[in-house]
Amino acid sequence: MIEKQEVQELFPTPLWIVDLQPAAAAALNARLKAEIERLIAPRPAIPVGSNWQTTQDLHTKPAFAEFVKLVETAARGVARFLHVDRHPMAITGCWANINPHGAYHPTHHHPNNYLSGVYYVSIPASGSRIAFQDPRPSMIMPKPTQYTRLTANGADAESKEGRLLIFPAWLKHSVGTNDGRSERISISFNLMFKNFSETMASPMWEPTAGKDK
Ligand SMILES: [Fe+2]
Numbered sequence: 207m208i209e210k211q212e213v214q215e216l217f218p219t220p221l222w223i224v225d226l227q228p229a230a231a232a233a234l235n236a237r238l239k240a241e242i243e244r245l246i247a248p249r250p251a252i253p254v255g256s257n258w259q260t261t262q263d264l265h266t267k268p269a270f271a272e273f274v275k276l277v278e279t280a281a282r283g284v285a286r287f288l289h290v291d292r293h294p295m296a297i298t299g300c301w302a303n304i305n306p307h308g309a310y311h312p313t314h315h316h317p318n319n320y321l322s323g324v325y326y327v328s329i330p331a332s333g334s335r336i337a338f339q340d341p342r343p344s345m346i347m348p349k350p351t352q353y354t355r356l357t358a359n360g361a362d363a364e365s366k367e368g369r370l371l372i373f374p375a376w377l378k379h380s381v382g383t384n385d386g387r388s389e390r391i392s393i394s395f396n397l398m399f400k401n402f403s404e405t406m407a408s409p410m411w412e413p414t415a416g417k418d419k
Contacts (some may be wrong), residue, residue, distance in 0.1 A: 215356075219377060221338070221363060222287075224280045224370040231368025234272065235327045239391060240304040241269045242327065255383075257311070258304040264393065265300035273393065274300070274369065277323065281397050284321060284372050295320065298398045302327070305390040306352020311381040315340060319375040319396035326365050327393060333394060335362040336371065339378040365392070372397075 226234065228386040245260045252258060264270045265277075277297060285291035298319055321377070324336065337360055344359040355361070363371060365381075373379070375396060384390045399406055 219374065220287075220375075221361075222280070222284050222372040223363065224283075224372070225349075225366075226276075226368040228368065234276075235367055238270075238273060238302075238327045238393065242304065242391060242393075245302070248306060250336070250383060251333045255308055257269040257306070257309040260302045262299040262301040262356065264302060265297040265380075265395065270300070273325070277395055277397075280323075280370055280372060281321065294400045295397045296400045298396045300393065300395040302391065304392045305381070305384045305392075307384055307387065307389075309390070310383040311379075313378050313380040315378045316396050319398045320381040321372055321397040322377075323370060323372040323395050323397070324365075325370045325393045325395075326367050326391075328389060328391040329365055329367050330384060330388045330390055334382065334384065334386070334390060335368075336365055337362045337380050338373070339380075341376065341378065365390075 225231075242260065244260050249258055265274050274297065277300075281295055284290060285293070285295060303311070340359040340361075342359075347357075347359070350357045381390075
């Protein structure tokens with residue numbers, strides 16, 4: 207009686223992965239690392255498990271101009287992919303994180319922005335991953351014989367030097383404990399539409415009466 211049974215995947219969550227050419231990444235990362243070290247020196251004492259963070263205005267500093275260009279180029283690619291590139295976006299915050307051995311980032315998201323992202327300057331040799339959490343509550347979770355995108359309530363991606371990740375700002379994410387010997391250095395950023403309240407926040411429907419009065 208059944209002619210066919212199909213599945214249509216609804217409301218997927220995108221994660222954009224941008225990898226630099228290895229030689230370009232190595233050169234850029236050396237410059238970024240030196241500048242981040244300079245900004246954080248002298249390093250204050252921090253509790254075990256914590257990390258050092260710079261101020262959130264790196265996108266305004268000339269030393270990060272090359273990095274800003276990289277983020278803007280990648281963000282334009284995302285906007286084109288989503289067909290929203292007629293609405294210009296701007297970086298609203300940009301800061302560096304240094305996670306020493308034992309440090310981690312608990313689950314969080316980045317409110318009041320459209321996109322968020324992270325770029326990896328230095329990753330411990332043991333490698334590390336960033337974990338993402340499904341925003342939908344998974345109240346009923348029968349244990350499947352094999353987890354897939356449709357049954358898992360989390361996913362992760364490899365963090366590697368020279369890699370830029372961009373994702374929706376509402377997507378909750380976390381980073382596990384750095385159990386490597388070297389420090390994990392990354393630069394995080396947020397992107398939001400310029401002039402959002404003036405150009406995008408009015409109702410999306412047309413009035414049916416009261417026109418031209
Ligand atoms: Fe984050």
